[in-house]
Amino acid sequence: MEQNRQEVKQQPPQERIKNFFEVSLGFTEEQALAEAKRCLQCKNPACVKGCPVEIDIPAFIKLIKDKKIKESLSKIKEKNNLPAICGRVCPQEEQCEVACILSKKNIPINIGALERYASDFADEKLSDNKKKVKSAEDTQSAKVAVVGSGPAGLTAAADLVKMGYSVALFESLHLAGGVLSYGIPEFRLPKKIVFGEVEYIKSLGVDIQTNVLIGKTFTLKDLFKQGFKAIFIGVGAGLPQFLNIPGENAPGVYSANEFLTRINLMKAYKFPQAITPIHIGNKIVVVGAGNVAFDCARVAIRLGKDVTLVYRRSETEMPAREDEIENAKAEGLKFQLLTQPKEIILDKNRMPSAMRCSRMELGKPDSSGRRRPVEIPNSEFEIPVDNVIVAIGQRPNPLIYKSTPELKTNPEGTICVDENYMTTIPGVFAGGDITTGADTVISAMGAGKKAARAVDNYIKTHK
Ligand code: FAD
Ligand code: SF4
Numbered sequence: 001m002e003q004n005r006q007e008v009k010q011q012p013p014q015e016r017i018k019n020f021f022e023v024s025l026g027f028t029e030e031q032a033l034a035e036a037k038r039c040l041q042c043k044n045p046a047c048v049k050g051c052p053v054e055i056d057i058p059a060f061i062k063l064i065k066d067k068k069i070k071e072s073l074s075k076i077k078e079k080n081n082l083p084a085i086c087g088r089v090c091p092q093e094e095q096c097e098v099a100c101i102l103s104k105k106n107i108p109i110n111i112g113a114l115e116r117y118a119s120d121f122a123d124e125k126l127s128d129n130k131k132k133v134k135s136a137e138d139t140q141s142a143k144v145a146v147v148g149s150g151p152a153g154l155t156a157a158a159d160l161v162k163m164g165y166s167v168a169l170f171e172s173l174h175l176a177g178g179v180l181s182y183g184i185p186e187f188r189l190p191k192k193i194v195f196g197e198v199e200y201i202k203s204l205g206v207d208i209q210t211n212v213l214i215g216k217t218f219t220l221k222d223l224f225k226q227g228f229k230a231i232f233i234g235v236g237a238g239l240p241q242f243l244n245i246p247g248e249n250a251p252g253v254y255s256a257n258e259f260l261t262r263i264n265l266m267k268a269y270k271f272p273q274a275i276t277p278i279h280i281g282n283k284i285v286v287v288g289a290g291n292v293a294f295d296c297a298r299v300a301i302r303l304g305k306d307v308t309l310v311y312r313r314s315e316t317e318m319p320a321r322e323d324e325i326e327n328a329k330a331e332g333l334k335f336q337l338l339t340q341p342k343e344i345i346l347d348k349n350r351m352p353s354a355m356r357c358s359r360m361e362l363g364k365p366d367s368s369g370r371r372r373p374v375e376i377p378n379s380e381f382e383i384p385v386d387n388v389i390v391a392i393g394q395r396p397n398p399l400i401y402k403s404t405p406e407l408k409t410n411p412e413g414t415i416c417v418d419e420n421y422m423t424t425i426p427g428v429f430a431g432g433d434i435t436t437g438a439d440t441v442i443s444a445m446g447a448g449k450k451a452a453r454a455v456d457n458y459i460k461t462h463k
Helices: 029-038 046-050 057-065 069-077 083-089 101-105 111-121 125-130 151-162 191-203 220-225 256-265 291-302 322-330 399-403 441-461
Strands: 143-147 166-170 207-209 230-233 253-255 283-287 306-310 334-336 339-346 352-365 371-375 381-384 387-390 428-430
Touching (some): 046 057, 057 069, 057 111, 069 083, 069 111, 083 191, 083 441, 143 151, 151 191, 151 230, 191 207, 256 291, 256 387, 283 291, 291 306, 291 322, 291 387, 352 387, 428 441
Parallel strands (some): 230 428, 253 387, 283 306, 283 387
């Protein structure tokens, strides 16, 4: 067995900070074969249990080893409708790879890179997978509505259409994909890949209707009146949280969502070729230390800015993936750790000129298990700043439950569901970030998959 784990090559930092192209270059054929040969083909593979959608990982890896790339992708697609995306953005180090038996020796199989390789290099994937779909004549299909086209909605829609249902997917934005389109930047997840996967889902027969805001354009009641037998809600957690400090409402202070949407979806970085501008100075402070904060910081670096990340705890407590932290450091991101913003100081034009902050130290662990930051008295200082991007978390999108009072929610705004993903309204199901709060792509997909099975069961027992 070859011992060396194959690592994916990257664009060098000094080059990649000048462009928005993908940082990770993926495996070459030689690397993919070498890595596939390392798989021990365990009889009871733990990695499969580590994957939230239970891909038959040893089987798809063996097919790569045998140079059957198309068959390998088909094997993955038995469980995962969006493999090119998962191969790129899944936190494999906490899921399938940590469960791999070789992780005990610190050399787990690079499962994510192999999944990406199979997805990127298999030919004719659309035409092959189309054959598996039942045609309209095969089935007296009941109509199901899916709300939201993020990974939860796309997965539920694809699975339901494969079961023979007639599926309409409603998306409020002008493009499908959810966070995959408007949140995760091009250099981590090229939009060509996202739209390729969306086209695949359309090719299965899902009718994707964009610019439809459920709760305004139609209510859930309207959808039932239109003949839908069941509804799946996957509207995500896109409502930004704020610091609630003086100066935060000034122009020049962005939520992470607004900043990333302008850049990713509206291509503001191409202004004036793209019509949506973004007003941005030279000194940028990003507040927060999750994946979203690092995405904002790395986008701002690519716009040629001097970027500082402000976080109230230390590096050990940062919630972002370790790889992303290392990538950002290599790209020149500056850090102000153990620092709490207190006020955004505005100039005479009411634009940010500085951020007043306090130094913090770590106390005892709080309910999250992380050590609580405690302010050090008389430690205030100022950081000069032109723009502030607030990336301290998102809450569930409230529009649907505000327009549907019968839909019960938890105090934090997530929609309540039972063990079958059914909400408090019979026939209305929900999954993904709208029920869990901000989580991961693959857990949203896992919820979409399980909810699709529950919808099928509900329709069959409520004819
Ligand atoms: P979303 O992806 O949020 O999709 C919800 C969709 O519903 C959106 O398109 C929205 O426009 C639409 N919608 C909302 N309200 C309505 C309505 N009323 N009517 C119609 N449509 C509506 N996870 C990872 O695993 N790896 C990562 O590297 C990673 N990086 C991230 C980076 C950023 C910047 C962000 C914001 C998140 C990241 N995540 C990552 C988290 C991951 O993207 C989410 O957990 C996942 O997208 C949730 O999927 P979802 O389908 O529940 O919701
Ligand atoms: Fe691992 Fe994600 Fe692929 Fe599952 S979908 S095998 S968790 S990379």
